[in-house]
Amino acid sequence: DAYTLSGSDPEGVFPSVLGHEGAGIVESVGEGVTKFKSG
Numbered sequence: 945d946a947y948t949l950s951g952s953d954p955e956g957v958f959p960s961v962l963g964h965e966g967a968g969i970v971e972s973v974g975e976g977v978t979k980f981k982s983g
Contacts, residue, residue, distance in 0.1 A: 948956035
């Protein structure tokens with residue numbers, strides 16, 4: 945957003961990942977993981 949782009953937001957300093965919605969592909973899960981599966 946404009947506040948982050950202005951440089952006034954200390955959390956927006958490079959390098960950073962902005963946003964709150966993760967995205968990706970689960971390649972594997974550890975023992976005991978039940979909420980996610982590969983794929």
